[in-house]
Amino acid sequence: MAVYTDLGAAAMERLLGEYDVGALRSAKGIAEGVSNSNWLIETAQGRFILTMYERRIELGDLPYFLDLLDHLSAHDCPVPRTIHTKRGDSFVMVDGKAAALIEYLPGISPDRPSAEQAHNVGGALARMHLAGRDFEKTRPNTLGPQSWIDMLEECGVGGLSEIDPALPKMLTVARQTAERWPPDLPQSVIHSDLFPDNVLMLGERVSGMIDFYFACNDAMAYDLAVTHAAWSFDASDTAFDPAIGGALVEGYEAHRPLANAERKALPLLAQGACLRFIASRALDWIETPPGALVMRKDPMQFVRRLKFYAERGEKAFTPSPI
Numbered sequence: 652m653a654v655y656t657d658l659g660a661a662a663m664e665r666l667l668g669e670y671d672v673g674a675l676r677s678a679k680g681i682a683e684g685v686s687n688s689n690w691l692i693e694t695a696q697g698r699f700i701l702t703m704y705e706r707r708i709e710l711g712d713l714p715y716f717l718d719l720l721d722h723l724s725a726h727d728c729p730v731p732r733t734i735h736t737k738r739g740d741s742f743v744m745v746d747g748k749a750a751a752l753i754e755y756l757p758g759i760s761p762d763r764p765s766a767e768q769a770h771n772v773g774g775a776l777a778r779m780h781l782a783g784r785d786f787e788k789t790r791p792n793t794l795g796p797q798s799w800i801d802m803l804e805e806c807g808v809g810g811l812s813e814i815d816p817a818l819p820k821m822l823t824v825a826r827q828t829a830e831r832w833p834p835d836l837p838q839s840v841i842h843s844d845l846f847p848d849n850v851l852m853l854g855e856r857v858s859g860m861i862d863f864y865f866a867c868n869d870a871m872a873y874d875l876a877v878t879h880a881a882w883s884f885d886a887s888d889t890a891f892d893p894a895i896g897g898a899l900v901e902g903y904e905a906h907r908p909l910a911n912a913e914r915k916a917l918p919l920l921a922q923g924a925c926l927r928f929i930a931s932r933a934l935d936w937i938e939t940p941p942g943a944l945v946m947r948k949d950p951m952q953f954v955r956r957l958k959f960y961a962e963r964g965e966k967a968f969t970p971s972p973i
C-alpha cells in the first residue's frame with residue numbers, strides 16, 4: 652500500500668484549488684510504491700498524479716527533482732512534467748508535508764521485459780543523460796560508495812548475519828569496491844534507480860520514466876550499470892538474460908556510445924550498483940518489522956547478481972543484436 656496520509660475530500664479540493672487544473676472529479680489512492688503517498692487525480696482537464704512526500708526526501712532536494720522533470724520533458728524525454736500552482740510553485744505544503752502534482756503518463760511497467768523493450772529503455776536512458784547535461788541544478792549522489800559502507804555498518808555484523816550468513820562479507824566487498832571506484836568518468840544527471848517498476852511502457856515504447864527521487868549528478872555509466880543489474884535477470888535470479896542485457900547496452904549506445912574507460916569500468920560499476928541495493932535493502936529489512944504493510948526486498952538477490960558481475964567481467968555487457 653502506498654497511501655500513508657488520509658486526505659479528506661475537502662482537503663483534497665483545497666489542495667487542487669491551488670492549481671489551474673479544473674474541478675476535481677475523483678482521487679484514488681495508488682497501491683504501488685512504498686516511499687510516498689500517491690493518488691490518481693481526475694479533474695475536468697484530465698489525469699494527474701498527486702504525490703505526498705512521506706519519508707526519505709529532503710525538502711531542500713525537491714526543487715532539483717521537480718525542476719528536473721520539467722527540464723527533461725522539455726528536452727523530449729518521456730518524463731512527466733511537474734504541474735505548477737497558480738502562483739508558479741512546484742510543490743505545496745499540507746499539514747507540514749510537501750505535495751506535488753505531476754503529469755499522468757499512460758503505460759504499464761513490464762514484469763518480463765522483451766529484448767526490444769530493454770533496447771528502448773537503454774535508448775531512453777541515454778537520451779536522458781544527454782538532456783541532463785545542461786540542467787543547471789546539481790545534487791551529489793548520497794548513495795555513493797561511502798554510503799554502502801555506512802549503511803552496512805549501521806546494520807552491524809549481527810544484524811547482517813541474521814538476514815543471511817553471507818551478508819557480513821559484503822562489508823569487506825563494499826570497502827574494496829569503494830577503494831577501486833573510478834573517480835573521473837563522464838557525468839550528467841542520472842536516475843540511479845531505473846528498475847522496471849519505474850518505467851512505463853506502451854507496447855515496446857517507453858511512455859514514461861518515473862520516480863526520480865534518487866536522481867543526482869554522477870557517472871552516466873554507473874546509471875547504465877544500475878539499469879543493467881535491475882533489468883537483466885529473471886525474477887528467480889537463477890538466470891542472467893544476455894538478450895536483455897545486450898539489448899539494453901546496444902539501445903544505450905545507439906544514442907550515446909560509451910568511451911573505452913566507461914566500458915572497462917562497467918563490471919566494477921555493476922558490482923557497486925549491487926552493493927547499493929544490498930546495503931539499502933539490508934537496512935530497510937532491519938528497520939521494517941516483519942508483518943509491516945511495506946514489503947521488504949531481499950538483499951540476497953543482489954548478492955547473487957554481484958557474484959555474477961565479479962565472475963563474468965566485461966562479457967556481461969557484450970551487446971547482442973535483437
Ligand SMILES: Nc1ncnc2c1ncn2[C@@H]1O[C@H](COP(=O)(O)OP(=O)(O)OP(=O)(O)O)[C@@H](O)[C@H]1O
Nearest residue numbers: 681683684685686687689700731754755756861862
Ligand atoms: N507520472 C505518472 N504517470 C502515471 N502513473 C504514475 C506516475 N507516477 C507514478 N505513477 C504510478 O504510481 C505508482 C507509484 O509511484 P512511485 O513508484 O513513484 O511510488 P513511490 O512510493 O514514490 O516509489 P518507490 O516505491 O519506488 O519508493 C507507480 O507504480 C505508477 O503506477
Ligand SMILES: N[C@@H](CCO)C(=O)O
Nearest residue numbers: 844846928931932948
Ligand atoms: N529499487 C530499489 C528500491 C529503491 O531504493 C530496490 O529494488 O531495492
